Amino acid sequence: MKQEIVALKKVSKIFPLEIGGEQQVLFDISFTINSGEFVAIMGPSGSGKSTCMNIIGALDTANSGIYELYGKDITTMTDDELAVVRNEYIGFVFQNFNLLSKRNILDNVMLPLMYRGISVDDRNRRAREMLDLVGLKNFETYLPTQLSGGMKQRVAIARALSGNPKLILADEPTGSLDSKMGNEILRFFEKLNKDMGITIIMITHEFEIARYARRVIHIYDGHITFDGPVPKDETTLLKSEHKYKK
Amino acid sequence: MTLGDILKESWLSISGNKLRSFLTVLGIIIGVMAVVIMVAVGETVQKSITDQFSSLGTNTIVVRAGAARSRGVRMGNRQTLTITDAQQIRQLPDVSSITPAQSSSVQAIYGNKNWSTMLLGTYPDYTAIQDIEMDMGSFFDMNAVKNASTYAVIGPDTARELGLPDNPVGETIRIQHMPFVVLGVMKARGDSAFGSQDDMIIIPITTLKKRLQGSKFPDAVTMIALKIYQDADNAVVTDQISTLLRQRHRLKDDDEDDFQITDMKQIMETMDTVTGYLKLLLIAIAAVSLLVGSIGIMNMMLVSVVERTREIGVRKAVGAKEKVIIIQFLSESVLISFIGSMIGLILGVGLSQGVGRFILHYNVPFSIWPVVLSVSVAVIVGLASGVMPAIKAAKLNPIDSLRYE
Numbered sequence: 247m248k249q250e251i252v253a254l255k256k257v258s259k260i261f262p263l264e265i266g267g268e269q270q271v272l273f274d275i276s277f278t279i280n281s282g283e284f285v286a287i288m289g290p291s292g293s294g295k296s297t298c299m300n301i302i303g304a305l306d307t308a309n310s311g312i313y314e315l316y317g318k319d320i321t322t323m324t325d326d327e328l329a330v331v332r333n334e335y336i337g338f339v340f341q342n343f344n345l346l347s348k349r350n351i352l353d354n355v356m357l358p359l360m361y362r363g364i365s366v367d368d369r370n371r372r373a374r375e376m377l378d379l380v381g382l383k384n385f386e387t388y389l390p391t392q393l394s395g396g397m398k399q400r401v402a403i404a405r406a407l408s409g410n411p412k413l414i415l416a417d418e419p420t421g422s423l424d425s426k427m428g429n430e431i432l433r434f435f436e437k438l439n440k441d442m443g444i445t446i447i448m449i450t451h452e453f454e455i456a457r458y459a460r461r462v463i464h465i466y467d468g469h470i471t472f473d474g475p476v477p478k479d480e481t482t483l484l485k486s487e488h489k490y491k492k
Numbered sequence: 493m494t495l496g497d498i499l500k501e502s503w504l505s506i507s508g509n510k511l512r513s514f515l516t517v518l519g520i521i522i523g524v525m526a527v528v529i530m531v532a533v534g535e536t537v538q539k540s541i542t543d544q545f546s547s548l549g550t551n552t553i554v555v556r557a558g559a560a561r562s563r564g565v566r567m568g569n570r571q572t573l574t575i576t577d578a579q580q581i582r583q584l585p586d587v588s589s590i591t592p593a594q595s596s597s598v599q600a601i602y603g604n605k606n607w608s609t610m611l612l613g614t615y616p617d618y619t620a621i622q623d624i625e626m627d628m629g630s631f632f633d634m635n636a637v638k639n640a641s642t643y644a645v646i647g648p649d650t651a652r653e654l655g656l657p658d659n660p661v662g663e664t665i666r667i668q669h670m671p672f673v674v675l676g677v678m679k680a681r682g683d684s685a686f687g688s689q690d691d692m693i694i695i696p697i698t699t700l701k702k703r704l705q706g707s708k709f710p711d712a713v714t715m716i717a718l719k720i721y722q723d724a725d726n727a728v729v730t731d732q733i734s735t736l737l738r739q740r741h742r743l744k745d746d747d748e749d750d751f752q753i754t755d756m757k758q759i760m761e762t763m764d765t766v767t768g769y770l771k772l773l774l775i776a777i778a779a780v781s782l783l784v785g786s787i788g789i790m791n792m793m794l795v796s797v798v799e800r801t802r803e804i805g806v807r808k809a810v811g812a813k814e815k816v817i818i819i820q821f822l823s824e825s826v827l828i829s830f831i832g833s834m835i836g837l838i839l840g841v842g843l844s845q846g847v848g849r850f851i852l853h854y855n856v857p858f859s860i861w862p863v864v865l866s867v868s869v870a871v872i873v874g875l876a877s878g879v880m881p882a883i884k885a886a887k888l889n890p891i892d893s894l895r896y897e
Contacts, residue, residue: 333811348508362812
């Protein structure tokens with residue numbers, strides 16, 4: 247049975263500007279994402295998709311509206327409570343990998359487990375399992391600087407999976423990779439979603455990448471213009487922007 | 493996050509930038525080393541002074557003669573203390589031993605060798621007051637004093653310089669052309685606050701006054717030294733001596749004392765206070781370098797926070813709470829400070845003990861409190877210098893941190 251993982255209800259986000267005044271980047275956004283979905287949040291630069299991702303990832307909070315993660319309203323949580331939510335529910339995969347360069351691969355993968363207070367033995371076992379899953383079984387003692395971009399991203403995926411999260415949040419996961427390695431990572435996401443039922447939300451501005459998902463939420467100028475199965479071509483998405491174009 | 497995790501994370505961060513960490517640790521090493529060495533220097537000075545005064549005994553009181561005065565007018569150079577004064581003071585109940593004493597510089601001759609040394613005229617009680625032990629022979633007795641005998645007791649250095657035989661007892665030396673029979677040789681004692689006691693000749697006070705000096709005032713002496721019983725109160729005895737001497741010297745109420753009483757206990761207490769302040773001063777100077785070292789740690793940690801902004805963002809993104817980030821940064825600064833303190837302690841103790849023993853040939857006292865100080869410094873300096881950077885790191889916004897280039 248599908249379970250509601252992410253539920254945004256009329257979420258708005260306003261940023262104060264350094265030069266004074268403020269700018270609203272999200273306008274009453276609402277959508278839900280259920281367990282087992284593979285969703286691409288698409289939109290051009292400045293559309294608000296990164297802000298949306300930050301809110302979903304509990305890195306930021308909305309100014310108004312409600313955000314429920316796995317049935318829990320996290321809108322009014324403190325920074326430390328949000329840290330616990332991120333640790334227990336979300337696995338991040340960033341565009342530039344964000345691995346700790348002076349820690350070996352195993353330490354990087356174990357990082358979320360360390361903050362969860364899991365014993366060293368259990369951490370080791372779980373991290374090794376994840377490295378095995380992403381095909382980096384024999385690279386435990388390597389430093390990130392000794393790996394290729396694709397391998398680094400696989401380490402980041404192993405780290406994201408190590409905490410057994412409800413949700414993988416991937417922010418432009420192929421942005422720093424060549425197309426071959428990018429496709430390899432995307433196929434891996436597909437596999438994780440199909441075979442293991444892991445919920446994946448991927449932020450991208452490229453339609454070709456979004457095609458790996460099964461659902462697209464298109465954001466333009468802080469509004470959702472499209473939410474549905476991935477269309478055959480990008481035209482549908484571009485047409486949906488018309489309503490909010492000035 | 494366990495203590496092991498915290499230490500591992502801290503160590504990896506510190507060892508990740510070896511040169512910078514080494515230079516930061518160096519500041520603490522120098523600071524702690526300076527403090528430890530200064531403590532050792534201060535304690536050595538204090539111990540040395542205390543030892544020298546202790547060798548005289550805190551129950552020793554010395555009365556020195558002043559010039560005779562009448563109605564505030566100095567009456568020539570006549571010495572005011574007399575052997576009779578000493579005999580009267582001896583009657584006080586708390587006085588255990590007493591000697592009048594007078595010294596002068598003389599030339600002693602043995603065979604064809606001569607040697608300038610100090611000549612001291614005393615009573616036999618001088619041995620009790622100065623804790624003198626004999627190496628050979630014996631000290632003269634009161635009969636020798638009564639008879640103004642020409643007996644001499646000499647220090648080991650004097651015996652060597654005069655070229656006396658290994659056992660000089662019974663040999664005759666000449667002091668200002670007068671023959672003296674060597675009655676005994678004192679044991680070597682080393683230098684004291686009042687000069688070397690190993691290079692002196694002691695003869696009966698009467699012999700010095702009557703025979704050698706041919707003084708017009710054979711009863712007058714420059715000094716009276718006495719020892720009081722251990723349970724006696726120095727202040728009380730000092731008062732009693734003062735009252736007695738004022739009566740004997742017929743001083744009026746408004747006359748100043750024509751003598752000076754020096755209480756060794758009081759001197760030692762004063763010296764102890766002075767050396768205590770000296771020690772504090774030395775430590776304060778050394779503490780400045782420690783302060784500079786701690787500023788070095790804070791500087792390094794602040795730079796580290798900026799450099800590791802993205803790392804902090806990643807840690808926060810995967811679930812690190814603010815408290816955990818603070819603990820991590822604080823533990824790094826404490827670890828740096830701890831490593832520096834321990835190395836500084838080892839070097840400081842090693843240098844002070846090594847230089848003391850092998851170069852100065854002095855037994856430098858080792859006290860536990862530099863160790864306690866070092867550990868305290870490690871924790872306090874580490875925490876103090878790490879608090880600001882740690883809070884700065886913990887308050888970083890994860891989104892901005894992750895975007896930091």
